[in-house]
Amino acid sequence: MEKPEAPPSRRDEILDAAERMIRAAGYNAFSTRDVAEAVGIKAASVHYHFPTKADIGVAVTRRYTERFLLELGEPAAFKGNLGKTIAHYADAFRRALKRDGKLCVCAVLGAEIGGLPADVGEHTRMFFERNLEWLTGAMMASSRIGAARARRHATLVLAALEGALIVSKSLGDESVFARVADGLENVRA
Amino acid sequence: MEKPEAPPSRRDEILDAAERMIRAAGYNAFSTRDVAEAVGIKAASVHYHFPTKADIGVAVTRRYTERFLLELGEPAAFKGNLGKTIAHYADAFRRALKRDGKLCVCAVLGAEIGGLPADVGEHTRMFFERNLEWLTGAMMASSRIGAARARRHATLVLAALEGALIVSKSLGDESVFARVADGLENVRA
DNA sequence: GTCTATAATTTGATAGAC
DNA sequence: GTCTATCAAATTATAGAC
Numbered sequence: 001m002e003k004p005e006a007p008p009s010r011r012d013e014i015l016d017a018a019e020r021m022i023r024a025a026g027y028n029a030f031s032t033r034d035v036a037e038a039v040g041i042k043a044a045s046v047h048y049h050f051p052t053k054a055d056i057g058v059a060v061t062r063r064y065t066e067r068f069l070l071e072l073g074e075p076a077a078f079k080g081n082l083g084k085t086i087a088h089y090a091d092a093f094r095r096a097l098k099r100d101g102k103l104c105v106c107a108v109l110g111a112e113i114g115g116l117p118a119d120v121g122e123h124t125r126m127f128f129e130r131n132l133e134w135l136t137g138a139m140m141a142s143s144r145i146g147a148a149r150a151r152r153h154a155t156l157v158l159a160a161l162e163g164a165l166i167v168s169k170s171l172g173d174e175s176v177f178a179r180v181a182d183g184l185e186n187v188r189a
Numbered sequence: 190m191e192k193p194e195a196p197p198s199r200r201d202e203i204l205d206a207a208e209r210m211i212r213a214a215g216y217n218a219f220s221t222r223d224v225a226e227a228v229g230i231k232a233a234s235v236h237y238h239f240p241t242k243a244d245i246g247v248a249v250t251r252r253y254t255e256r257f258l259l260e261l262g263e264p265a266a267f268k269g270n271l272g273k274t275i276a277h278y279a280d281a282f283r284r285a286l287k288r289d290g291k292l293c294v295c296a297v298l299g300a301e302i303g304g305l306p307a308d309v310g311e312h313t314r315m316f317f318e319r320n321l322e323w324l325t326g327a328m329m330a331s332s333r334i335g336a337a338r339a340r341r342h343a344t345l346v347l348a349a350l351e352g353a354l355i356v357s358k359s360l361g362d363e364s365v366f367a368r369v370a371d372g373l374e375n376v377r378a
Numbered sequence: 379g380t381c382t383a384t385a386a387t388t389t390g391a392t393a394g395a396c
Numbered sequence: 397g398t399c400t401a402t403c404a405a406a407t408t409a410t411a412g413a414c
Contacts, residue, residue: 025304028217031389045398047391110359111292111300115214125359155365156372160345163352170299170314176344183345187376220407234380236409
C-alpha cells in the first residue's frame with residue numbers, strides 16, 4: 001500500500017478550509033476566525049499552526065501548485081496528439097469546477113494580486129510560470145511545434161482556461177467552461 | 190461642442206477612486222476610508238453620496254459596463270473581417286492594461302464573485318452577458334459564421350482576454366497579453 | 379455636502395493557562 | 397495543541413452640527 005490511509009492533520013484541515021474560501025471569494029474575504037470555525041477550533045489555534053494569515057496563503061498556494069502539477073503527470077506523456085494534450089490539461093481545471101463549483105486558486109489570487117502580501121503574490125506568479133513550462137513542454141512533445149510557437153500557444157490555452165472559469169462561474173453556467181475547453185482543443189497552434 | 194468640459198462631480202471622483210482600487214486588488218481590499226482619502230474628503234462624506242459600500246460597487250460596475258460598450262461602438266461596424274473584429278475587441282482590454290497596468294473591473298469581481306454583495310455580483314454577470322452579446326453580434330456581422338458558432342467563439346475570445354489580463358499582470362509581463370490577443374486574431378472560429 | 383463623533387463589529391495577532 | 401482572554405486597529409455605518 002502506497003497510501004497508508006493517513007487521516008488529515010489539523011494543518012491540512014486548516015489549509016483545506018482556507019483553500020475552499022479563497023477559491024470561493026478570495027484572499028481578502030476570509031478571516032482566520034472563519035477558518036477556525038470551519039475546522040472546529042479557535043482562532044488562536046490557527047495562529048499556532050500558521051503565525052500569520054499570509055503564511056496560510058503561501059501554504060495554500062504552494063500545496064495547490066504541487067498537487068496540480070503532480071496530477072498533470074509528465075509533459076512528455078502525450079506524444080503525437082496536440083488536441084489530446086490540451087484536453088488533458090483542460091481536464092485538470094474542469095475537475096476543480098465540476099467537483100465543487102470553485103475556481104482555480106490562482107485565478108482568484110491572480111485577479112487580486114495587487115492586494116496580496118508579497119510572498120502570496122510571488123507564489124501565485126510561480127503557479128503560472130510552472131504551468132506555462134509544463135504546457136510548453138507537453139506541446140513540444142506532442143507535435144512538431146517549435147519552442148516559441150509552443151510557448152505562445154501555451155499562454156493562450158492557460159489564459160483561456162483561467163478566464164473561462166471566471167466567466168463560467170459569474171454566469172452561473174458550467175457549460176461555458178466546457179465550450180471554451182472544447183474550442184481550444186480544435187484550435188491550431 | 191459636444192463636451193462642455195464639465196469638471197468631474199464628487200460622485201465621479203469617488204467612483205474613479207473605487208474603480209482604481211477594485212481593479213488593483215478587488216472589492217474586499219478597499220474601505221470607504223481608503224476611497225475618502227484618495228478623494229480628499231472624510232468617510233462620512235462618501236456615505237452621503239453612496240449609503241453603503243455595495244452601492245459603490247454597483248455604481249462602479251454599471252458605469253464601467255456602459256463605458257466599455259460605448260467604446261466598442263456598433264457591432265455591425267466590422268463587416269467582412271473577423272480578425273479585425275477580434276482585434277478591435279481586444280484593444281478595449283489592451284488599453285485598460287496599458288494605460289494604468291490594471292485589470293478589467295469584471296475580471297477581478299468575477300474571480301471574487303462568491304464573496305460579493307448580491308447586487309454587485311449580478312451586475313458583474315451582466316457585464317459578461319452583454320459582452321457576449323456584442324461579440325456574437327459583431328462576429329456574425331463580420332463573417333458568414335452561424336449564431337451558435339459565433340456565440341461559442343465569442344465565449345472563447347472573452348474568456349481568453351480576461352484570463353490574459355490576469356496571467357499577464359501576475360507574471361508582471363505586459364507582452365503576455367499582447368501575445369494572447371494576437372493569437373486570438375489568427376484563430377479560425 | 380462635509381464635518382466630528384461615535385457606535386457596533388470584525389480583524390489579525392499575542393500572552394499565558396491547561 | 398488548544399484554550400480563554402485580551403488588544404489595538406480597522407471597518408461599515410449613523411447621528412447630528414455646520
